[in-house]
Amino acid sequence: MIQAERLSCFYRDGANLIKAVNGIDLTIQKGEWVVLTGPNGSGKSTLLRLINGLLVPSEGRLTVAGMDLTNASNREQVKLRVQVVFQNPDAQAIGTTPQEDVAFGLENRGIDRAQMEERIERALHQVGLREKRSASVSELSGGQKQRLAIASCLALEPDCLLFDEATSMLDPAGRRDIYLLARTLWRNGMTVIWATQRLDELLEADRAVVMDAGGIEYDGAPRHLFYDSDVPQRLGWELPPVVKIGCWLRERGIPLPSLPLREEEVAGLLCGLH
Numbered sequence: 001m002i003q004a005e006r007l008s009c010f011y012r013d014g015a016n017l018i019k020a021v022n023g024i025d026l027t028i029q030k031g032e033w034v035v036l037t038g039p040n041g042s043g044k045s046t047l048l049r050l051i052n053g054l055l056v057p058s059e060g061r062l063t064v065a066g067m068d069l070t071n072a073s074n075r076e077q078v079k080l081r082v083q084v085v086f087q088n089p090d091a092q093a094i095g096t097t098p099q100e101d102v103a104f105g106l107e108n109r110g111i112d113r114a115q116m117e118e119r120i121e122r123a124l125h126q127v128g129l130r131e132k133r134s135a136s137v138s139e140l141s142g143g144q145k146q147r148l149a150i151a152s153c154l155a156l157e158p159d160c161l162l163f164d165e166a167t168s169m170l171d172p173a174g175r176r177d178i179y180l181l182a183r184t185l186w187r188n189g190m191t192v193i194w195a196t197q198r199l200d201e202l203l204e205a206d207r208a209v210v211m212d213a214g215g216i217e218y219d220g221a222p223r224h225l226f227y228d229s230d231v232p233q234r235l236g237w238e239l240p241p242v243v244k245i246g247c248w249l250r251e252r253g254i255p256l257p258s259l260p261l262r263e264e265e266v267a268g269l270l271c272g273l274h
Contacts, residue, residue: 001160001191002028002051006060008214009046020046022214023060028193030159033186035202035222036195038211039235044195047211048162051193053078065159080109083153085166089145098124098140098148099133102155109156123155127181143174150181160191168197199240202226203261210235227259242266 009021021043028034036044049055050062053075065081067074086092095101102123106116124130127147132140140148146166153161163182167175179194179201186192194201202208202222210218210231218231225231226243227250239247246260249269260266 001030001065002026003063004050004060005062007050007057007062008059009050009055010058019214021050024211024214024216026209026216026219028191030191031186031189032207033183033192033194033205034207034209035205036193036209036211037197037199037202038217039197041213042211043214044211045164046214048084048164048193048195051078051160052082052084052162054084080156081158082160082162083156083158084162084164085146085149085153087165087168089142089149089169092149092152093137093145096137097134098129098137098151101137101148102152105152105156119155119157123151126154126185127151141174142170143177146170146174146178147181150178150185154185158190160193161185163192163194163196165195165197199237203240203242223259223261226261 004024004026006023006025007021008019008023011018011020024047036047038044046055050057050069051064053069056075057070062069064078067078069075069078093101094104099120102120103116106119111119120133121130124133127150129144129147129151132144137145137148150161161182167178170178182192182194194205202225205222207220208218208222208225209216210225212235217235218225218229226239227246232239242260242263242265245266246256249256250259256269258265260269
């Protein structure tokens with residue numbers, strides 16, 4: 001679905017040329033769940049905005065659903081098919097009620113009233129806000145506002161959702177809630193790119209893409225990333241507890257059927273040692 005070849009995006013900061021994304025190659029298939037991580041300034045947000053058509057490639061080639069995003073008309077089409085949920089839940093709501101907020105994007109695209117009502121109802125139901133459709137947006141919690149942002153995206157019937165550190169401003173319960181909602185959407189066929197700096201959210205992924213200084217440092221399975229690559233050390237990561245336990249066991253020569261990424265895997269390994 002997404003194909004980047006030597007993709008770059010540069011901008012100027014005074015006399016300095018900033019290489020926000022610098023010559024990357026990346027392929028993401030339809031229906032994948034990809035976790036995108038890396039430190040602040042690594043290029044994650046710029047890459048997502050390129051994929052969504054909000055930014056124009058400086059060099060290289062980027063296609064989404066077969067459409068070349070160096071073409072302006074293609075970028076407008078891609079903005080419908082690829083939607084972004086941003087970091088700040090307060091910065092995304094436009095309407096005074098959830099119903100008005102979801103309707104805004106549909107009205108801008110000329111959706112007729114009957115179809116609009118159907119899409120609003122379906123989108124609010126998908127995110128668990130149907131009972132709040134007439135509530136004041138200002139009364140919603142941060143997590144509910146992010147659910148509303150997701151509903152506004154879903155109403156446009158995209159093929160792909162991009163989450164740009166969309167849980168970083170939420171409390172732990174709200175963060176987990178949005179994460180599980182995104183996982184449900186993925187299981188139902190949505191392509192999802194989940195950008196985060198939380199390493200625990202890497203552990204449940206099938207594929208991790210690590211960026212640093214505009215480039216891709218790693219693209220592959222999280223298990224290999226944590227146990228067999230030098231990327232965590234080079235980027236100064238504090239390893240998740242389950243990985244620390246796995247490393248501790250391996251360093252002591254204890255035979256392991258597999259290296260753990262989840263708490264239940266650690267529990268099974270420890271029980272098997274007795």
